[in-house]
Amino acid sequence: MKKVTIQDIAKELNISFSTVARALNDHPAISEATKKLVRKTAQRLNYRQNKLASSLRSGHSNTIGIMVPSLDVSFFSSVVHGIEKIMNENGYSILLYQSNESYESEKKGIETFLNSRVAGIIASVAKETQTHEHFAEIQRRRIPLLFFDRALEALQVPSVTIDDYKGGFLATEHLIRQGYKRIVHITAGQTIGIFKERLRGYVNALKLYDLPVDKNLILYGDFSLDFGRQCVKELYQNNIPFDAVFALEDFTAMGALQQLLDYKVHVPEEVGVIGFANESFGALVTPGLSSIDQQTVHMGEAAAELFLKMLRSEDLYNNLPERIVLAPHLIARASTARRDNSKFSRQYPQESEGEQLI
Amino acid sequence: MKKVTIQDIAKELNISFSTVARALNDHPAISEATKKLVRKTAQRLNYRQNKLASSLRSGHSNTIGIMVPSLDVSFFSSVVHGIEKIMNENGYSILLYQSNESYESEKKGIETFLNSRVAGIIASVAKETQTHEHFAEIQRRRIPLLFFDRALEALQVPSVTIDDYKGGFLATEHLIRQGYKRIVHITAGQTIGIFKERLRGYVNALKLYDLPVDKNLILYGDFSLDFGRQCVKELYQNNIPFDAVFALEDFTAMGALQQLLDYKVHVPEEVGVIGFANESFGALVTPGLSSIDQQTVHMGEAAAELFLKMLRSEDLYNNLPERIVLAPHLIARASTARRDNSKFSRQYPQESEGEQLI
Numbered sequence: 001m002k003k004v005t006i007q008d009i010a011k012e013l014n015i016s017f018s019t020v021a022r023a024l025n026d027h028p029a030i031s032e033a034t035k036k037l038v039r040k041t042a043q044r045l046n047y048r049q050n051k052l053a054s055s056l057r058s059g060h061s062n063t064i065g066i067m068v069p070s071l072d073v074s075f076f077s078s079v080v081h082g083i084e085k086i087m088n089e090n091g092y093s094i095l096l097y098q099s100n101e102s103y104e105s106e107k108k109g110i111e112t113f114l115n116s117r118v119a120g121i122i123a124s125v126a127k128e129t130q131t132h133e134h135f136a137e138i139q140r141r142r143i144p145l146l147f148f149d150r151a152l153e154a155l156q157v158p159s160v161t162i163d164d165y166k167g168g169f170l171a172t173e174h175l176i177r178q179g180y181k182r183i184v185h186i187t188a189g190q191t192i193g194i195f196k197e198r199l200r201g202y203v204n205a206l207k208l209y210d211l212p213v214d215k216n217l218i219l220y221g222d223f224s225l226d227f228g229r230q231c232v233k234e235l236y237q238n239n240i241p242f243d244a245v246f247a248l249e250d251f252t253a254m255g256a257l258q259q260l261l262d263y264k265v266h267v268p269e270e271v272g273v274i275g276f277a278n279e280s281f282g283a284l285v286t287p288g289l290s291s292i293d294q295q296t297v298h299m300g301e302a303a304a305e306l307f308l309k310m311l312r313s314e315d316l317y318n319n320l321p322e323r324i325v326l327a328p329h330l331i332a333r334a335s336t337a338r339r340d341n342s343k344f345s346r347q348y349p350q351e352s353e354g355e356q357l358i
Numbered sequence: 359m360k361k362v363t364i365q366d367i368a369k370e371l372n373i374s375f376s377t378v379a380r381a382l383n384d385h386p387a388i389s390e391a392t393k394k395l396v397r398k399t400a401q402r403l404n405y406r407q408n409k410l411a412s413s414l415r416s417g418h419s420n421t422i423g424i425m426v427p428s429l430d431v432s433f434f435s436s437v438v439h440g441i442e443k444i445m446n447e448n449g450y451s452i453l454l455y456q457s458n459e460s461y462e463s464e465k466k467g468i469e470t471f472l473n474s475r476v477a478g479i480i481a482s483v484a485k486e487t488q489t490h491e492h493f494a495e496i497q498r499r500r501i502p503l504l505f506f507d508r509a510l511e512a513l514q515v516p517s518v519t520i521d522d523y524k525g526g527f528l529a530t531e532h533l534i535r536q537g538y539k540r541i542v543h544i545t546a547g548q549t550i551g552i553f554k555e556r557l558r559g560y561v562n563a564l565k566l567y568d569l570p571v572d573k574n575l576i577l578y579g580d581f582s583l584d585f586g587r588q589c590v591k592e593l594y595q596n597n598i599p600f601d602a603v604f605a606l607e608d609f610t611a612m613g614a615l616q617q618l619l620d621y622k623v624h625v626p627e628e629v630g631v632i633g634f635a636n637e638s639f640g641a642l643v644t645p646g647l648s649s650i651d652q653q654t655v656h657m658g659e660a661a662a663e664l665f666l667k668m669l670r671s672e673d674l675y676n677n678l679p680e681r682i683v684l685a686p687h688l689i690a691r692a693s694t695a696r697r698d699n700s701k702f703s704r705q706y707p708q709e710s711e712g713e714q715l716i
Contacts, residue, residue: 063470071429071438071454072638080429084456088463093470096429096454098442105446112421112451116474254642280430284612286644 004047007312012041017312021091029089063093064307065113067123069101069150074280075296076124079148082300083122083307090308092119101127107134120144122307125152127188139317144310148303149294150194151323158310158321160303164194167292167328168201171246171274174290174330176209178338180244180272184217186231186256187248195248198276202246216240223248228255236263243271244336250275250282250291257289257335272336288333295326302326362405365670370399375670379449387447421451422665423471425481427459427508432638433654434482437506440658441480441665448666450477459485465492478502480665483510485546497675502668506661507652508552509681516668516679518661522552525650525686526559529604529632532648532688534567536696538602538630542575544589544614545606553606556634560604574598581606586613594621601629602694608633608640608649615647615693630694646691653684660684 010020015034023030023038041047064087068076084094095116097109106126113121114137121138124147132152138145139157147159175183185202188195199218206213217240219231228247232255235242245260247253253275257267265271267287274290275282282289302324310316368378373392381388381396399405422445426434442452453474455467464484471479472495479496482505490510496503497515505517533541543560546553557576564571575598577589586605590613593600603618605611611633615625623629625645632648633640640647660682668674 061473063474065453071435072432074430077429077435080456081458084458088466093466094455095423095470095474096456097452098438098454100439100442108446108451112453115419116421116453116476118474258642281639281642284616284639284643 004042004045006047008045009038009041009047012045013037018090018308022089025091027089027091061117061119062091063095063116063118065095065097065109065116065118065121067097067099067106067109067113067121069099069124069126071096071098073277075149075277075294078296079124079300079303082297083148083304084300086301086304086308099126103128103130110134110138114138114141114143118143120146120307120311122146122148122303124148125150142316144307144313144316146303146307146310148299153193156317156321158306158323160299160306160324160326161194162294162299162328163325164197164328165201165204167276167294168198168246169205170201170328170330171198171276171290171292172202172205173209174332175244175246175272175274175336176205176211178244178268178272178336180336180338181211182214182217182242183211183244183246184219184231184235184242185246185248186219186221186223186228186252188221188223198248217242223252225251225255225258228252228257229259230255232256232259232263245271245273247273247275250277250279250289253289253291254281254285257285257287268334268336268338272338274336278331282331282333287335287337290333290336291331293329293331295329299326362400362403364405366403367396367399367405370403371395376448376666380447383449385447385449419475419477420449421453421474421476423453423455423467423474423476423479425455425457425464425467425471425479427457427482427484429454429456431635433507433635433652436654437482437658437661440655441506441662442658444659444662444666448662457484461486461488468492468496472496472499472501476501478504478665478669480504480506480661482506483508500674502665502671502674504661504665504668506657511551514675514679516664516681518657518664518682518684519552520652520657520686521683522555522686523559523562525634525652526556526604527563528559528686528688529556529634529648529650530560530563531567532690533602533604533630533632533694534563534569536602536626536630536694538694538696539569540572540575540600541569541602541604542577542589542593542600543604543606544577544579544581544586544610546579546581556606575600581610583609583613583616586610586615587617588613590614590617590621603629603631605631605633608635608637608647611647611649612639612643615643615645626692626694626696630696632694636689640689640691645693645695648691648694649689651687651689653687657684 006017006020010017020038023035071077087094099106099109103126120143132155135155145157147157151159151161187199203213221227245256247256253273257273260267260271267273276292278291278293282291364375364378368375378396381393429435445452457464457467461484478501490513493513503515505515509517509519545557561571579585603614605614611631615631618625618629625631634650636649636651640649
């Protein structure tokens, strides 16, 4: 006898999968009448909700695995909260695995998720990862897979990402409009697509505003507090003049900011600093750190909604994957407040895209 | 035929469980000779390492579930790193579940772990949790359970915690020695044992230094940035004089600090502020936030070591549980630097316990 699923109940009642799942999980958003109807139908169709038994039998579960590079980074923990919220409402539980940016650990994590027979995997790819065989294995098993923030383009997998080009452009344009002219960009090795895009945004903003692209001002390396400090030290040691730093992410920006303050450089008067990712500490430090917000909760919710669509889909991976790209927002704080913003907003056209001054 | 286990190989070779597990997982710390010997013995005894197959058959896996209140709090993510390190070295994978301080979510998480047939669970209890039935269920199934930081005393379960009494004492004693006299303590409801202990440390430090315990200076409530701000507002609105704040944890301390700065109060000259947990942002803010360090990585490692002992134990839960209590450390930063510490260290006896000035 074929096992009765939530889909069968949904079809029978002509209501959505999500409503049935939430009704069976006694979700407060579902009316008592609907809950009663769903429970009655479930009983009539002989639906069994015993999760342990059903997951052991079918090899599926109501558990979703989320793979993140690191939960120390508030960007990731914030996206995870967004995903959790929606998935919990729909009757799914979330298990997390940290790759710690290691390819080996990422492979191990996928194995662990598969052994735990998760119903699907939502992943952001580790810094080290160069191949995609371990992710392709998930697809081969017909288990839903979705990427967020860091995707492997080579795989035909749905994804939710940020427009990193636009983020890089916004950060650089903001510095230019604040009057900074010699803008340093700290970036990482070029294996991760998102950092390449941020760099492209930086270069194109300079060009658009007729500023020269000076190779001495583009520093390649890693991302960390220490690396940010080191970059500022090297700029001074090599006598390279600069009046602003746009770092690929906030911890690196914070390192640069700390080193500038140690050198008694006035921020933002002499040098402006902007990061990327709007980490939670940015609002707590002095001066407040300007950054690019990646709409983490919105990203988490969008990822969860798209993933629920996959879980319900009959022809998983048969169509071209849906790829959602979200727009980043500028968060201007004291670390780039060289000009009086009230004057400044009159000086520039209103239609400037995505600008948000707080 | 009885399934051959890692224990059988360990017994056969008279080496430790951990060495066998690491050898089978090709850990770099194990010599090639040992690896070869272990592999040969495993083959001879017909040991099968296929994890999926073996976990499906036995109902056990090499996966450990860690339940944390919130991974947004760097204390928890840091302890998790410590546990991960040791467990990975011993051939285990870690899956994480966030309770988000909710009792219902915690129950759901335990169910999810059990459905995923984890080999054991390491947990820190949610703020909301008042009963222990869901944890007792883990014990009934003879699955290893260990508490870290927040334990349920009623259960006979091994635990690794911090001496919170001593932490509260150290924080308060530090403020007194810096010359502060009217010290506010912000604490939470009294259901969580660790906060009760911190309060007890505060009260006893005041008594020991012959300072009055003023009930107006003990503020009960929640813990959050907003609550810290609110406490400072209320102290001023009610005209209660104070010259220092010891908050139960760092986010609350940070809220108090921000509100003081908004009021143009000089920190540390007029009012000193100290938190608890040594969150990573404390070193980044200005003035740097003094705090009590809970030796997170050490706690994680101690928890993992004790847990490995449980995993290997034959008579799980038959003996009285081992309870490890770690000593906290004072981290003195600018937010309490009222006195010149160089003069200060001559003023007080050297043998002061646990003091560490940076």
